[in-house]
């Protein structure tokens with residue numbers, strides 16, 4: 568008999584759409600014969616505890632229902648640095664978030680029933696995981712991420728997006744907060760180390776990518792592969808506000824990497840220090856601020872897609 572899934576539902580994901588749709592969706596999944604134990608998040612961060620609880624109770628397939636923030640929280644509840652335990656675990660997502668950018672890389676169906684049927688096929692992709700250590704409220708914190716993390720401009724966009732209303736669809740929501748951030752944002756003076764290579768100067772953002780998409784469909788790291796053992800690091804240099812607006816359409820097409828103020832490198836270890844405060848987001852969640860150190864855990868996550 569097929570194994571029961573531990574399903575973690577974030578009812579507020581997709582600006583409340585997940586909570587509104589879950590009842591009907593659950594009934595359809597049960598009709599399809601999917602066996603599951605369903606739990607709901609009660610507050611931000613709760614999905615991490617729920618993931619731990621499911622694993623400790625002996626579930627091996629954890630399925631998140633929500634967006635990239637939900638994925639991020641669940642990921643941080645898994646024993647990622649214990650390869651033996653990870654051999655027995657599977658993580659899947661039913662994408663009901665605003666952006667759900669990570670699953671775009673896999674071309675998972677956007678329809679949650681179709682996505683669930685695909686997860687049930689049990690195809691496992693062993694994907695790389697990023698670990699980042701940074702500062703938060705005067706303390707050092709460590710978090711894992713699987714899609715993308717970034718410091719600078721996009722850290723501030725993520726912060727505004729999370730505090731605001733997400734009622735304009737994936738792309739629209741991100742763009743609204745991007746333009747609001749643009750009005751106030753100043754580029755930072757940054758020292759960056761990519762493996763052994765040093766870079767210094769004024770920078771808009773440093774993006775450390777595993778997946779290809781972020782910000783509700785931006786094709787930010789077109790050459791990234793989730794299982795190649797490398798971060799794709801995209802550095803947005805000292806771009807002016809006009810240059811950002813002018814080049815934005817190129818980011819959706821993935822043709823921005825040829826811009827003279829944009830650099831693209833592969834690295835396994837990344838260190839970022841900034842003179843001014845520089846916020847860090849991972850999977851669209853505000854994690855903390857620079858200084859930040861990244862390292863890659865190759866093929867640490869068995870992801871169903």
Ligand SMILES: Nc1ncnc2c1ncn2[C@@H]1O[C@H](COP(=O)(O)OP(=O)(O)OP(=O)(O)O)[C@@H](O)[C@H]1O
Nearest residue numbers: 580581608609610611634635636637664665666667
């Ligand atoms: N019960 C809850 N009440 C309030 N906030 C919650 C609750 N459960 C989770 N959250 C928070 O909801 C936020 C949004 O979740 P998520 O990112 O999955 O959806 P989204 O923002 O719509 O999608 P995406 O990140 O893909 O654009 C996360 O920051 C998470 O911490």
